Amino acid sequence: MAIDREAAARTALRLLDDHGLDKLTVRRVASELGVKAPALYWHFDSKRALLDQMTDAMLTSALAELSRPVPSQPWWQWLERTLGSLRRSLLVHRDGARVAIGADVTRARTLGTLIERTTEVLHDAGFSLGDASRAAGALVHFVLGRTVEEQARPAPDTERATACGDQFPFPTLARALSERHASGSTPEDDFHYSLGIMLAGLRALHRQRGAGHRAESPSAGGKTR
Secondary structure, X not given: XXXXXXXXXXXXXXXXXXXXXXXXXXXXXXXXXXXXXHHHHOOOOOHHHHHHHHHHHHOHHHHHOOOOOOOOOOHHHHHHHHHHHHHHHHHOOOOHHHHHOOXXXXXXHHHHHHHHHHHHHHHHHOOOHHXXXXXXXXXXXXXXXXXXXXXXXXXXXXXXXXXXXXXXXXXXXXXXXXXXXXXXXXXXXXXXXXXXXXXXXXXXXXXXXXXXXXXXXXXXXXXXX
């Protein structure tokens, strides 16, 4: 039986949703496809290779929205929209962020394309190419790690009950969590607040370096020494 790699990834994603990453094995995917495990290993030489194909399939919708910023759109707004799309794509599937953590972007090409485009946008905004690639990596790693935590986070009612319980050992954190729940804060609000901190830092660096370059340049109409 011929095996289509994309069809195998879709089958693996369905099994992921049903059973979670810890119970997802190449053998289980092969059985679902009606083949023996060695036949699947012919197409995926390791479980990591299968996870990379799954990552590629998960992020297709995110890539579909990945256009460059329009001329009137600030680069940081583009980043917020793009990284929000990445998070939503990971959340579609159970343990989706764990699947993508550690992906080889030469196989998980969609993720690689997202990092490539983010680097280009930052470089076009004025960051050096090296700094743009560092920032792009930090932003994508933040989204992956933050989404892993989000998918492992207890349900809101459970979290609220735990924070209010007598056995919770962190009183300041308990008050903070209670305040956030009382305000109606959602996981998406938490994500955008945290992402906003990173984007504010990048904007500050951008302004500082821009000011530094202006200070080093001769003023209009002035004389150089």
